[in-house]
Amino acid sequence: xxSAQQAPVIILVRPQLGENIGKAARAMLxxxxxxxxxxxxxxGWPNPMAGPTSAGADIVIAGAxxxxxxxxxxxxxxxxxxxxxxxxxxxxxVVTPEQAAxxxxxxxxRSAILFGTERSGLAAEEVAMSRxxxxxxxxxxxxxxxxxxxxxxxxxxxxxxxxxxxPTRTELEPSAPQGELDGMIDQLFAMLEDRGYFxxxxxxxxxxxxxxxxxxxxxxxxxxxxxxxxxxxxxKKGKGAGRIIEG
Amino acid sequence: xxSAQQAPVIILVRPQLGENIGKAARAMLxxxxxxxxxxxxxxGWPNPMAGPTSAGADIVIAGAxxxxxxxxxxxxxxxxxxxxxxxxxxxxxVVTPEQAAxxxxxxxxRSAILFGTERSGLAAEEVAMSRxxxxxxxxxxxxxxxxxxxxxxxxxxxxxxxxxxxPTRTELEPSAPQGELDGMIDQLFAMLEDRGYFxxxxxxxxxxxxxxxxxxxxxxxxxxxxxxxxxxxxxKKGKGAGRIIEG
Numbered sequence: 001x002x003s004a005q006q007a008p009v010i011i012l013v014r015p016q017l018g019e020n021i022g023k024a025a026r027a028m029l030x031x032x033x034x035x036x037x038x039x040x041x042x043x044g045w046p047n048p049m050a051g052p053t054s055a056g057a058d059i060v061i062a063g064a065x066x067x068x069x070x071x072x073x074x075x076x077x078x079x080x081x082x083x084x085x086x087x088x089x090x091x092x093x094v095v096t097p098e099q100a101a102x103x104x105x106x107x108x109x110r111s112a113i114l115f116g117t118e119r120s121g122l123a124a125e126e127v128a129m130s131r132x133x134x135x136x137x138x139x140x141x142x143x144x145x146x147x148x149x150x151x152x153x154x155x156x157x158x159x160x161x162x163x164x165x166x167p168t169r170t171e172l173e174p175s176a177p178q179g180e181l182d183g184m185i186d187q188l189f190a191m192l193e194d195r196g197y198f199x200x201x202x203x204x205x206x207x208x209x210x211x212x213x214x215x216x217x218x219x220x221x222x223x224x225x226x227x228x229x230x231x232x233x234x235x236k237k238g239k240g241a242g243r244i245i246e247g
Numbered sequence: 248x249x250s251a252q253q254a255p256v257i258i259l260v261r262p263q264l265g266e267n268i269g270k271a272a273r274a275m276l277x278x279x280x281x282x283x284x285x286x287x288x289x290x291g292w293p294n295p296m297a298g299p300t301s302a303g304a305d306i307v308i309a310g311a312x313x314x315x316x317x318x319x320x321x322x323x324x325x326x327x328x329x330x331x332x333x334x335x336x337x338x339x340x341v342v343t344p345e346q347a348a349x350x351x352x353x354x355x356x357r358s359a360i361l362f363g364t365e366r367s368g369l370a371a372e373e374v375a376m377s378r379x380x381x382x383x384x385x386x387x388x389x390x391x392x393x394x395x396x397x398x399x400x401x402x403x404x405x406x407x408x409x410x411x412x413x414p415t416r417t418e419l420e421p422s423a424p425q426g427e428l429d430g431m432i433d434q435l436f437a438m439l440e441d442r443g444y445f446x447x448x449x450x451x452x453x454x455x456x457x458x459x460x461x462x463x464x465x466x467x468x469x470x471x472x473x474x475x476x477x478x479x480x481x482x483k484k485g486k487g488a489g490r491i492i493e494g
Contacts (some may be wrong), residue, residue: 001361008353017360026391028387029389029391029398030384030386030389030390030391030392031385031386032386043418055391056389056391057389061259080490093379096409136403137406137407138277138278138406139276139277139279139406140330142277142303142304143277143303144273144276144277144303144304145277148396149274149277149395149399151398152396152399152400153399153400153403154292156383156400159384159385159386160384188478190476191481191482192481195481195482196481197478197481208472209476211474212468214465214471214474214475216466217462217465217466217471218464218465219464220461222466223282224461224464227458228458228461231435231439231458234443234444235438235439235482235483236441237442241311
């Protein structure tokens with residue numbers, strides 16, 4: 001099954017403000033979701049207020065499908081998840097967005113996530129149509145997720161299971177070979193010895209061990225080792241070295 | 248270590264609109280984060296526009312601390328994460344919000360997450376102050392996360408680790424607070440300037456950024472910072488300093 005088929009449909013049930021539909025579209029597309037369905041949007045559809053807040057998620061807005069009833073909107077859906085903020089008196093499994101994303105990714109058939117109207121959420125009979133409930137674990141003393149935020153958390157979790165959305169990790173330069181590091185450390189030790197840093201003399205090995213640990217810790221790459229040696233070269237000259245002719 | 252100490256500080260750097268500060272506060276409190284710091288907010292602070300969009304997150308708004316500079320805002324922070332949308336040409340580890348949350352949860356010492364100004368994000372020198380970069384893996388063809396959305400994803404990921412029993416680990420020395428690191432870096436910069444290291448002069452900021460990255464990478468602890476400053480003190484004396492009477 002292709003990832004496009006596994007991607008959940010986002011269904012907004014009786015959304016009120018076009019702005020919020022636009023924000024939901026933006027949230028979706030950020031994480032690669034494109035299929036939006038609207039059930040009985042209060043102000044009709046298309047809604048001119050949706051475009052600006054979608055921040056360019058035209059593909060989602062233009063492709064949005066409108067239905068009169070939730071039954072029609074979900075007729076082709078195999079797995080329906082209802083989002084709720086508060087606990088409901090229904091006996092359905094409750095999952096986190098993360099658990100739902102994992103299930104959706106593995107599911108055979110189409111999945112959809114329902115989001116209720118801005119002020120009051122999904123009605124009991126709408127929740128009743130779903131197989132499972134998604135509840136975002138939230139601060140029990142301050143639960144104030146808006147529609148687009150609820151959408152973005154679900155879309156974000158889904159995207160984690162998509163190889164498309166996997167981060168192209170910035171390849172870090174490998175740390176410098178030990179020989180380069182040793183050269184740098186030897187240079188520093190010579191300078192420090194020159195300044196009488198190693199005192200008392202019998203503690204020299206211990207002190208050098210401490211410094212070696214300190215300078216090994218960064219795992220500097222070759223360029224960084226060169227930069228540090230450049231610093232040492234400059235510092236070696238001494239204060240006002242430019243004005244002193246060295247014999 | 249209590250969970251309150253582990254909770255990251257959210258630092259908004261040069262935020263423009265009070266509305267967005269309010270939305271960020273709301274996003275934070277939804278997932279139990281309460282410590283907000285503002286660096287040079289464009290319209291000053293307090294900002295009457297922040298309250299309404301915070302949706303009642305008064306505890307966050309009222310407790311927000313304001314700083315003139317990022318250095319001051321991070322002086323007591325041990326682990327700084329910078330959020331960026333695009334790839335940066337810096338050699339720092341890049342982690343997802345989830346990986347960062349895991350690290351923050353286990354870290355010893357205080358963590359902070361930096362978010363840049365709305366339009367352009369963090370400046371290169373601000374990123375340079377951070378130990379690691381958080382990038383939200385996003386649709387490569389449509390990356391349009393706003394400030395509050397970036398905050399909510401980081402806060403949400405952090406909250407997931409809160410319910411888990413925190414392991415009692417053998418703590419490594421925490422890395423030094425940023426203020427100590429800044430002091431060390433300033434000392435080196437002064438010495439290098441004295442030697443004419445920053446040449447040509449117009450490249451100074453770029454060069455300093457490179458050095459800052461280099462010296463931020465080790466995550467040296469307080470003792471290591473002191474040792475390095477001791478080295479700098481000795482090197483400052485110049486070659487054969489012991490035999491020269493300084494005027």
